[in-house]
Amino acid sequence: MPRYILIGLVLIIIVFGVVLFFRRGTGQIQTPPEITQPGEVNITSTIPSDNQQQVGIFSDISVSFSTPLNQRDQGFVKLSSNPEFSGVSRWSNDGRIFTLTPSFPLKANQKYQISISHLGKTHEFSFSTSSQQIISTEDQIKEQAAADRNYAEGIKEIDATYPWLNKLPIQATNYFVSFDTNTKKFTAKLYPQTNSSTSIEAQNEQFKKEVLDKLGALEIPYTQYTIDYISTPE
Secondary structure, eight states: OOHHHHHHHHHHHHHHHHHHHHHBSSSSBOOOOOOOOTTOOOEEEEESOTTEEEEOTTOOEEEEESSOOOHHHHTTOEEEEESOOOEEEEEOTTSOEEEEEESSOOOTTOEEEEEEEETTEEEEEEEEEOOGGGOOHHHHHHHHHHHHHHHHHHHHHHHHHOTTGGGOOEEOSSEEEEEETTTTEEEEEEOOOTTSSSOHHHHHHHHHHHHHHHHHHTTOOGGGSEEEEEEOOO
16 A cells, blocks of 8 residues: 555544544533424413413413414314313414314313323413403303303204294193103193083093194194193193
8 A cells, every 4th residue: 555545544543533532521422402493393372371360261272383283283283171171173374373262151260271282292281260250241241142142053953853843832722732842742731621521531531632633733743752641620
């Protein structure tokens, strides 16, 4: 091997050894500090903020992220609470803000512990709602609006389930028929006459037949339900 090549190799080895010597700290080669990778997602803020007090019972829960999340990553974001409550979630157009709107008012004077899991990380915060006595006028208006909405939805569901309900009650001389959507039963009150020459039992049987004939004539599916007969002699 030519002499100049040998000298070059020796110089390279010496330089490499010097570099290693100066990079050693406590006997180990030092590594550069961890660098935050582009696109790393962190939670920057929450509404309500951590330990916030007197939060309205109709408040939304919002979480802001440092980086926009695409639809795939949004699917990994999960919110849980203690005590639990249900709600409807949505994302801002830029994919940075996750918002959960409770389906029903939060409990008054209650501490909620919220946990957000996202892409292998967990963020926790808590807040306390206002007491019933100091609920704001705005929240009272929202509460009434929610009650009205729930009532309207309940009526809509009843109308869809019992489209014949508007044909009731049936008022006649000898009977009165109504339907209870809670128990899903008909109640037929019979009014036999004590001064009639026909026995009470016979009158009741006749009135029961009249009730069934009337329900059938109105195309009310009474055979699908129970009918409770109550005899009240007059």
